Amino acid sequence: MQSIKSVDIFGIRFPILDYELTLQLFQEWIAIGQSHQVCIANVHTTVACLTDSELRDISNKALSTMDGLPLVWYAKLVHQAEIKTRVCGPDLMLKCLDHGQQLGWRHFFLGGKDEVLADLVANIRKRYPQAELVGWHSPPFRPLSAEEDQQLVDLINAAKPDFLWVGLGAPKQEKWIAAHLDRVHVPVQLGVGAAFDFHSGHIKRAPLWMQKSGLEWCYRMAKDRRLIKRYFSTNPVFLMRFAWDFLLIRLLKRAAAAS
Numbered sequence: 001m002q003s004i005k006s007v008d009i010f011g012i013r014f015p016i017l018d019y020e021l022t023l024q025l026f027q028e029w030i031a032i033g034q035s036h037q038v039c040i041a042n043v044h045t046t047v048a049c050l051t052d053s054e055l056r057d058i059s060n061k062a063l064s065t066m067d068g069l070p071l072v073w074y075a076k077l078v079h080q081a082e083i084k085t086r087v088c089g090p091d092l093m094l095k096c097l098d099h100g101q102q103l104g105w106r107h108f109f110l111g112g113k114d115e116v117l118a119d120l121v122a123n124i125r126k127r128y129p130q131a132e133l134v135g136w137h138s139p140p141f142r143p144l145s146a147e148e149d150q151q152l153v154d155l156i157n158a159a160k161p162d163f164l165w166v167g168l169g170a171p172k173q174e175k176w177i178a179a180h181l182d183r184v185h186v187p188v189q190l191g192v193g194a195a196f197d198f199h200s201g202h203i204k205r206a207p208l209w210m211q212k213s214g215l216e217w218c219y220r221m222a223k224d225r226r227l228i229k230r231y232f233s234t235n236p237v238f239l240m241r242f243a244w245d246f247l248l249i250r251l252l253k254r255a256a257a258a259s
Helices: 019-032 043-048 053-061 069-079 089-099 114-127 146-159 172-180 195-200 208-212 216-223 227-258
Strands: 006-009 012-015 036-041 063-066 106-111 132-137 163-167 188-191
Touching: 006 069, 012 053, 012 063, 019 089, 019 188, 036 043, 036 053, 036 172, 043 053, 043 069, 043 227, 053 172, 063 069, 069 227, 089 114, 089 188, 089 195, 106 114, 106 146, 114 132, 114 195, 132 146, 163 172, 163 195, 172 188, 208 216, 216 227
Parallel strands: 036 063, 036 188, 106 132, 106 163, 163 188
Antiparallel strands: 006 012
16 A cells, blocks of 8 residues: 555644545454554543543554544644545445445454344344444443453454444543453454444434534534533634644744744
8 A cells, every 4th residue: 555644733643534445454454463543533632641641652552543534624724634535434334334245354343232232233233234234232331350351352252244344432432442452352442432333323413414524523522511520621722832832833834934
């Protein structure tokens, strides 16, 4: 595959990807058979990396994609990057399920409540009847014992999936994947947050016009008041850093032009 350019956002390296390139990359990983982690990053997780060194290290070791449109805007305005689209977790999940029908890609779902997983699997089977769903598991909402943890690893490995979709919420899902990457033998391992809720039908996703205008977070906050604290603690930080970096780039360009 061709060399992939990248940009730096708050100390996180983001390859410049689109869905087609990402699917090609996944196909290469599956052919090789080595375990890889994908971090689907939004404003919240990117800002969290400023103070969470563990998450920052995980994000830089993994393939990090720009899930949130504000990250795409940052890359375009600050770095003048040529980006066609964001690579959004819920959309990427559907594209992998669809594209993989003809390639025999195997999928395992980890996370969510039992009823969410049941409806998720039922909906996917209706929409993508040829997709190979080889397993799913809803872990308890508590730390697992060493024995339980090994049983879970064995369950996933026995199913031999190509994709491990983890819906434990950020940053728990990213840290779980990183901690198990050397033991879970799955080529593509992704944390997809609310995608299980969306595709199971348990939570309605924002209208398409809000998704395309970068306002999906407003819709989610209106529907789930628990997200208010998250957004109001991270969005202002992102906006201030964005404005500062944008102005700094402009000042440096003017200084270079003047000299």
